[in-house]
Amino acid sequence: MAQNTIPLEEIRLLASGLFDETVRVRRDIHAHPELGFSEERTAGIAASCLSELGIEVFTGVAKTGVVGVLDGKTPGRTLLLRADMDALPLQELADVAFRSRVPGVMHACGHDGHTAVLISAARLLARLRDRLKGRVVFVFQPAEENLGGAKAMIDEGAFSGLGIEAALGLHLITLLPCGTVGLRPGPFMASVDLFRALILGEGGHGAMPGGSVDAIEIAAKVVSGLKAHLAGAITPGGRPLVNIGTIKGGTAPNIVADTVELEGTVRCMDDDARPALRQAMEAFLESVAKDAGGSYELAYTDGYPILVNDHHMTDIVRRTAQDLLGETRVFELEPTMASEDMAFFLRMVPGCFFFVGAGFGDPAMDYPHHSPRFVLNEDSLLVALQVLCTAAVRFLEGA
Ligand SMILES: [Zn+2]
Ligand SMILES: [Zn+2]
Known part of the structure; x- marks a missing residue:
């Protein structure tokens, strides 16, 4: 089976080829933000992309959630990849051309980027389908901000019968400069x-x-x-x-x-x-x-609940990020008192939730999450896509 292993360099190139499209999708979602459990347009974009790729799609999960199931050529492990889709009740003040067109609603946490990255991950992994082992379950969840969309999807039974064994999710974060990854095994978020x-x-x-x-x-x-x-x-x-x-x-x-x-x-x-x-x-x-x-x-x-990263899954992400970015660009972070409903997925199966640097390294441009001036460094979308897809392939190949 060794000859079937998908090389890191190939994933890196495929991701680079998807970068412009990822930015386009992210900007489109950014301009049309939707609040928790109302992400109809965003969910529609994700669902139609998945079905164009020939991925089996379930929509309307916990109101607006979308689940896609991609089966590789040979049976194997099953991995869940998760993105959140919701925006915040905030009037955007960021000076960008693709500024929110919805008064009082803004993507000020980067979930537009998460959704765009996961759509591109589906594109990338679907292209590798003929050499992919196992199954990838793409989860576009509603309402991460306060309302617990992840729990609502799990409670609806959306994942029963899919055989999910592990989960990966990420947050783009302006506190870290672009080109870096931060993570921590064990208890990570409060x-x-x-x-x-x-x-x-x-x-x-x-x-x-x-x-x-x-x-x-x-x-x-x-x-x-x-x-x-x-x-x-x-x-x-x-x-x-x-x-x-x-x-x-x-x-x-x-x-x-x-x-x-x-x-x-x-x-x-x-x-x-x-x-x-x-x-x-x-x-x-x-x-x-x-x-x-x-x-x-x-x-x-x-x-x-507290978000607890599995040690083995965190190792996979850490090694992947080190291989892609260099050892000095991957940080072990202290636990944070911030919270995330990815924690519900990580209670369901072992997994890793990690941070991808999305800052400019310039205090004049790096606003905190939930600020009306929040801006993402879009180069982080490529880093996120490369790390996520490579870690996913490595897990599916038995890492
Ligand atoms: Zn947030
Ligand atoms: Zn967030």
């Missing part, structure tokens, strides 16, 4: 859970507070004490990061507020610690509210 706490007091006159219970005073104690309380609740591996993102309460300067609403997130690097964090928050709210004569209601929602 879990995130969302909470909404309602602090309930008793309203009254600002001049005669007797008999009233000031919900703003209780909320102030919650805000100042919550982080320390949760930090003390668990083991060092699960050290949490709490953010209170909104606070709303009161109606007038001379009225004692009877209600304050707090919303926020709790992140940590240990899934086992998540129930304890929730309990600790509940206990803290209970004691602070009760001490002041008030009460509380807590809505606590499980968000994304």
Whole structure:
């Protein structure tokens, strides 16, 4: 079978030949961004490309998700390749010719690039079909930003019966310069859970507070004490990061507020610690509210689990990136407190989620993700395509 091995150089050349088309598709998607679970146009582009390639396509998975199944010439392993398609509710301020044509919606996280790269990966791997072993499942998922499109697809049973054994996904990232790859085996990205706490007091006159219970005073104690309380609740591996993102309460300067609403997130690097964090928050709210004569209601929602990269799959990506880019261009990153719903795929099967540098190496041009001025260095699309396809072929060939 050795003579059937597909050389790295061939994949590199095929990817280079697809670069202009990848940029074109990415710019088209960028100009027509769609929010989570509404990615109809984007999904249509992916689906029609897959079916033109003779790849079996399933559409409407978890509303707008697309799944393509490419079978190689000989049976073998099955690998899932994933891209997310959703944009963000943001007015674009980037000065590019292909600026968003949809007011208030923008691809400010690079998911337009992920989708374009995966479409090109389908083109590239379909060309190699006659020498490809096993099966590639292309997943274009909806709603990565907060809404958990990956979980919705899995819950719908979209992958049952496909025999998926491993998964690869990537994020283009402006924090790293173009031409580099960053990754980490084991726990890599944090879990995130969302909470909404309602602090309930008793309203009254600002001049005669007797008999009233000031919900703003209780909320102030919650805000100042919550982080320390949760930090003390668990083991060092699960050290949490709490953010209170909104606070709303009161109606007038001379009225004692009877209600304050707090919303926020709790992140940590240990899934086992998540129930304890929730309990600790509940206990803290209970004691602070009760001490002041008030009460509380807590809505606590499980968000994304921690993202854990498989060591073997991460090795495949690392070696591939080193071969393509050079050893000094591949970094082992520290765990990040950011979250990703790719974590759901990596709970389903072993896999690797890695970062592909998409920065210009120029602080004047490198804006953070979710910024209205976010711009991708499009050369990163080629790096992403080469690394993804080469790692995929190596896995399918038994690496
Ligand atoms: Zn994002
Ligand atoms: Zn993202």
